[in-house]
Amino acid sequence: ADPPKWQPASNLSDALACYWWSLRLAARWSAGGPAVAPLVRRLGGVLNERGRRALAESDLETAEALFKDSFSVFANVADEHNASLVLVNHAAVCRARARTHSTRRALVAASTRAALPVPSADEVHQLTAASSQQRRAVEAIRPHRREQAHLCEQSLRQLAADEAQLGEALGAVSLRGSGAATTGKQALEALARAQSLNEELGE
DSSP states (O other): OOOOOOOHHHHHHHHHHHHHHHHHHHHHHSOOOTTHHHHHHHHHHHHHHHHHHHHHTTOHHHHHHHHHHHHHHHHHTTOHHHHHHHHHHHHHHHHHHHHHHHHHHHHHHHHHTOOOOOOOHHHHHHHHHHHHHHHHHHHHHGGGTTTTHHHHHHHHHHHHHHHHHHHHHHHHHHHHSSOHHHHHHHHHHHHHHHHHHHHHTTO
16 A cells, blocks of 8 residues: 655644643643743744645635744744744735735726725735734844844845835825825835835845
8 A cells, every 4th residue: 555645734733733732741740941942942833834834825814823823832932033933924914915905906997997996994904014023023033133144134125125015005095095194104104114124235
């Protein structure tokens, strides 16, 4: 008989169960200590990987829940590096949701031959959330810029793009929507943050 085929999703679920039970047993029969931290990190890693797979399958609600759990696990053992990577992934969920709205607006404009509709409140909310999550990740990564130069540069570049996109969306709302003064100010602030990040990157 042929050996069973490797199934990543199933293996991740098995690994998650193993680490969960290991931690429960460790909590019951020991005082925790250094031996528990590696198990906690592995649990966080599995949750993050499952979140990435859910994101790749466009299951955004599941991905977000898994990333939140993974972040909590890494935060519990003060693992700032891995926690920051989870924040980057969480930002990708918000970005994907915003992209769904912008694609829908483009399709409406194309089908009606009208001007591109103003970004919805939910699209702006998701763009704001993406920038916020990415900014938190950058703040955690920046102190380690020397050791993680490539990761830091990638994160800064993505944050600059997020801030620019948020600024453009807010600008469109301020020109054609309500609350023009407040929204316009927010747009300028986001664009200024994007410009500052680009200057930091030397662009």
